Amino acid sequence: MNTELLRVVEAQFEISCPSIRHCPAPVLPEIAIAGRSNVGKSSLINLLCNRKNLAKTSSTPGKTRLLNFFKIRIEPGTHWLHLVDLPGYGYAKVSKSMKSDWDKALGEFLEKRETLSGIIHLIDSRHEPTKLDLQMREWIVHTGIPCITVLTKVDKLKQNERVKNKTQIKKNLQLLPEEHCIETSVLNREGVTTLLQALLPLLPHPQEEPLADQ
Ligand code: GTP
Ligand code: MG
Secondary structure, eight states: OOGGOEEEEEEEEEEESSGGGGSSOOHHHHHHHHOOOOOHHHHHHHHHHOOOOSSSOSSSOOOOSSEEOOOOEEEEETTEEEEOOOOOBBBSOHHHHHHHHHHHHHHHHHHHHEEEEEEEEEEEEESSSOHHHHHHHHHHHTTTOOOEEEOOGGGGGHHHHHHHHHHHHHHHOOOHHHHHEEOOTTTTTSSHHHHHHGHHHHSOOOOOOOOOOO
16 A cells, blocks of 8 residues: 555544543544643644644633544545544643543543544643653553554754654653654644554554444
8 A cells, every 4th residue: 555645535523422421332443632731632633634623723721621533534445433532631720520520531431442443642742741641651551552652733843852852752751662753743734644654553454434323
């Protein structure tokens, strides 16, 4: 397969769920997008799908508050999957009870969702990983689910800073040498093909088109 041609050819919002109990039937392989609030999760979904407003973005943290499912198809081949935009962690301006509801939804999804095939863990390329980033990384390692680390907003850095920060972040997160660490920029449309190339091998096998109610 010529992986240079990889692209998302269909993408639609499917459903927002407050918890794992409300999620769609576990039929399609799923890739979850995790990261702190405002790191660029929803923007990355729009970048991958080449759509401006498929996932709602905001300069104010705390925009995504539910598990948001997007059904997409990647070509060449017939790779149907769900991208799941997760609520961001580390958002201070919410009540304790709401925060614990989000954490519970997030935790249950990552631990119990049987169709979860991979996690894209987003880290802001400008900064060292936060305490919560490190906790999330530990948790991902604990679940054993394959992880792709993505460094967002690289357009905000000079080339030498990019190299330096990437080395430091990989070290802080204790990424293994063979693990993906992909730089992305929504402004420069950077990283899409590399990310799709990394994502495809995580999917169990080419998926047939699902039935309408899946
Ligand atoms: P929550 O839903 O609150 O958890 O945030 P999120 O992680 O979904 O972040 P979102 O995609 O809403 O982006 C947050 C802000 O960062 C927005 O103002 C985006 O325009 C901006 N942003 C995201 N990606 C990039 C990027 O690659 N470069 C630049 N310069 N800005 C970006
Ligand atoms: Mg969001």
